Amino acid sequence: NAGVTQTPKFRILKIGQSMTLQCAQDMNHNYMYWYRQDPGMGLKLIYYSVGAGITDKGEVPNGYNVSRSTTEDFPLRLELAAPSQTSVYFCASSYTSGVNQPQHFGDGTRLSIL
Amino acid sequence: AQKITQTQPGMFVQEKEAVTLDCTYDTSDQSYGLFWYKQPSSGEMIFLIYQGSYDEQNATEGRYSLNFQKARKSANLVISASQLGDSAMYFCAMRAMEYGNKLVFGAGTILRVKS
Numbered sequence: 001n002a003g004v005t006q007t008p009k010f011r012i013l014k015i016g017q018s019m020t021l022q023c024a025q026d027m028n029h030n031y032m033y034w035y036r037q038d039p040g041m042g043l044k045l046i047y048y049s050v051g052a053g054i055t056d057k058g059e060v061p062n063g064y065n066v067s068r069s070t071t072e073d074f075p076l077r078l079e080l081a082a083p084s085q086t087s088v089y090f091c092a093s094s095y096t097s098g099v100n101q102p103q104h105f106g107d108g109t110r111l112s113i114l
Numbered sequence: 115a116q117k118i119t120q121t122q123p124g125m126f127v128q129e130k131e132a133v134t135l136d137c138t139y140d141t142s143d144q145s146y147g148l149f150w151y152k153q154p155s156s157g158e159m160i161f162l163i164y165q166g167s168y169d170e171q172n173a174t175e176g177r178y179s180l181n182f183q184k185a186r187k188s189a190n191l192v193i194s195a196s197q198l199g200d201s202a203m204y205f206c207a208m209r210a211m212e213y214g215n216k217l218v219f220g221a222g223t224i225l226r227v228k229s
Contacts, residue, residue: 033217042118042205042219043159058216090159097215099147100166105159 002026006091006106013081013113021076021109023091031094032074033058033103034066036087043090049074050097081113116140117213118206118220125225127196134181135191135223137206143167146210148189149217150180153203162204165189196227 007022025032030051035043035058045058049068063085065077074093078085088110092103119138127133139148150162165173165180173180181190193200206220 040221042221043217045216048216088157092159092217097209099143099145099209099211099215100164101147101209102149102161102164103217104161105151107156107158110157 004091004093004104004106006089006109008109009107010110011112013078013111015081015083015113017081018077018079019081021078021089021091021111023074023076023106024072025074025091025093025104026072027093027095027104028071029093029095029104030071031097031101031103032068033092033094034064034074034076035090035092036060036085037090037108038087046076046089078111083113085111086113087111116220117218118208120206120220120223122223123221125223127193127200127225127227129198129227129229130195132192132194133196133225135193135204135206135225137189137191137220139187139189139206139208141187141208141210141212143210143212146208146212148180148182149207149209150178150189150191151205151207151219153205153222154199155202159205163191193225198227198229201225201227 033048034046047066049055091106094101148165152160
């Protein structure tokens, strides 16, 4: 079972470059999330989606954009990469937003901005 | 107040012994969910165990159990018979309507199992 798949696993960008982090899930989950994890810290929510065509900001959305054209895919876009965006990015999904629903995570994308 | 507090930045445990990782939480909701995740050095986030606020029994999953003390707002993870493979970062997390039902994480505890 694939679960949540993130690509790429690693990437180095130069300041000012743009890129898209890909996330796909095959569990037919309605809810999808993007987090960033800075060294030695917990996860902070960047954006989330409650279904195809619906997205909303999380705790730290500045510098990022998302789209959700299908249930399966939830790409995260960095338009003008900055050193402060060096982090590990996790995509997650859950069937509902109920308090009893765990989120299932991808393996992460380690991104360095130089 | 911090939504999730994990007061132990790092812990050591001898192989085959039990260890408790502390977690306290803050919410005014009556209905909420508490979760523990494991993050090994390889980086992935692995869901371990869930406890619902209305659950009367402490949750258990194999060697993992959750010591849920509702009045104290604590949800400590107990790992029995520690193994070397348990060495990892452990995150406590919560979902509550007060926080938009989003998963909020603590800062984590690094566990090292010694042979």
